[in-house]
Amino acid sequence: MTASSDEIKIKADQSKDAANALFKEKKFKEAIEKYTEAIELHxxxxxxxxxxxxxxxxxxxxxxxxxxxxxxxxxxxxxxxxxxxxxxxxxxxxxxxxxxxxxxxxxxxxxxxxxxxxxxxxxxxxxxxxxxxxxxADNDQPSIADTLDLAAMTVEDAYDGPHIKNDTIDEEFVTKMVDRFKEQKKIHKKYAFMIIMAVRKMMREAPSLIDVQVPKDGKLTVCGDVHGQFYDFINIFNFNGFPSSTHAYLFNGDFVDRGSFSLEVILTLFAYKCVFPDRLFLARGNHETDNMNKVYGFEGEVKAKYSEVMFKLFSDTFNALPLAHVIENKILVVHGGLFSRDGVTLDDIRKIDRLAHRQPPNEGLMCELLWSDPQPEPGRGASKRGVGVQFGPDVTKAFLERNNLDMLIRSHEVKEDGYVIEHDGKCVTVFSAPNYW
Incomplete structure (x- = not known):
């Protein structure tokens, strides 16, 4: 017996109501399924x-x-x-x-x-x-970094936070800085600028793809998006160990935006990069970009806590962040994923002139490294995000075989358990911001 028009509308409304309830519970994927049911009915x-x-x-x-x-x-x-x-x-x-x-x-x-x-x-x-x-358009315009005079910045006697001594950012300073951040206090602007400038210099000298070795008799931890959730971010170190000569970390982009303490997260990461330059690795994510920072809060946060000049320096530094890492010649780590065309090699990634691009374009290798996502179906599909591409298990397999790699690690997507293994074990997504919604 065929359902009447009124019965179909009632069923559609029931699915919509169920979807609304799921939305309120922040179960967005399940809500989408119910809205889809409603749409298919009516x-x-x-x-x-x-x-x-x-x-x-x-x-x-x-x-x-x-x-x-x-x-x-x-x-x-x-x-x-x-x-x-x-x-x-x-x-x-x-x-x-x-x-x-x-x-x-x-x-x-x-x-x-x-x-x-x-x-x-x-x-x-x-x-x-x-x-x-x-x-x-005026190529003679100096970088914001070239206009800063750190020597002219005075640390006032009233400042009661940690000090950088002899222009050296050491582990003692970072530990005290983190403790100060836990109390929701700032470090002096001079020290913040010093940290950013030091990392900017390192990043500008680094290639677009960095080869990483696991410390001898040590370990390497790969972390995904942390999105300004400072206290959750610090808990990673509390539970898993702080960066050290035997414990390396690779943070795979999206350090900032959304969370209220993005500045504290990025300054902590940058400071540890200064202390352990060969043990703390940072990759660019799609949120280390001006457009995302304008919409999702980092620009406003930096301006509120320090200044527009500091945000511009962060932007300039984000432009220099590497796009990819290869661990022990076998595991490629990128923020987003793979590409809209076959035949891409690691050398193609190495050749990306990220300093010339500054902000990622809307298409091409750099864009796809930051924005793409895996899909369960073979082949490629249009991106659900409107930028980048979706790639299937066959695409992952072919890319890894062509480049003599065993695995792809990427981030970029919320996962309830913090990670998910896909594509016959060859693609792992890591996401490190709990209670994201």
Whole structure:
């Protein structure tokens, strides 16, 4: 017996209600499944916008844009769909596209303060980007690092935090700095600048792909995204051991954004890099970029705690972060994943001129290293994020065999248990920010 139209609508609403409940519990993947059930039963524009919101929460911005556009196709007047598309485009750094939708939203809902705030924020970013592009066109413009005079910075007598002695960042200083951060206190701006400048110099001298050896009679720990969750980040060291001559660490990008203590996380990592330059390795993630930092909080945090100049120095340093590491000639570690074309070699990665690129382009090897994700199906698929590519187990196998590697380790995706093994054991995702949602 065929269900009536009313019965189908009731079932669709039940699936939608179940999805709403799952969303409130922050079970976004399960909510998507229920919204999909509702859509398959009775495609309604609001179901699409609700599912788009789930995709945004999971950073699947490409899927979110597709759902928002499906909603607009059904109901061109649905303002929420414009808002969802704008939010996804802002996350992807497509601020001009986002601005168009936000203008529509504000026109239709002039009393919506959140929409007005987002419109103003987006408009400012668009103007700032245009201004910065004009400045960058002048090749004679000095780096922000060249304009800093650390010697002229005075540490006031009233400062009661740890001091860097003889211009040397040592383990004692880092330990005291971490203790100070636990009390939610800052270190002096001079010392923060000194740490960043020291790491910037090291990173600019490093290749885009770094070969890593496990310490003799020691170990190497690979960590994924920590996203400014300072106390969880420090717990990694408390449980697993702090960096040392026999215990190396590789942090695989996305140190900042989202969490409230991104500055404390990155200064701790940078300081340990100064103390153990051959035992602490840092890779660039998709959140070590200007667009992400504008949207997800790091830029605002640095400006609030220190200054715009310091954020610009961080940005300049992030541009120099390596893109990949190879452990013992057998394990490739990158933040995102593999590529949209076959035949890529480790030498191709080594040849990437990341210092010339500065901010990652929207396509190509550098972009895909930071943004791509694995998929269970063979072959390649369109990225759920709207940038990068999705790659299957056959793609992983072929890449590893071509480059005489055994495994790919990557991060970039939330995993409930902190890690997941895919692609017949050849692809491991590591994510190190617990209670992320």
């Amino acid at each position: 495609p309604v524009s609001t179901y699409y916008t609700n599912r788009a919101f789930c995709h945004i929460k999971l950073e699947a911005y490409g899927y979110a844009i597709t759902d928002a556009e499906s909603a607009l196709a059904l109901d061109p007047t649905l303002t929420k769909a414009n808002y969802r598309r704008a939010s996804a485009n802002m996350a992807l750094g497509k601020f001009k596209e986002a601005l168009k939708d936000l203008k529509v939203v504000s026109k239709r809902a002039p009393g919506d303060k959140d929409a007005k705030q987002k419109l103003d924020e987006c408009a400012k970013i668009v103007k700032r980007i245009e201004f910065e592009k004009a400045i960058e």
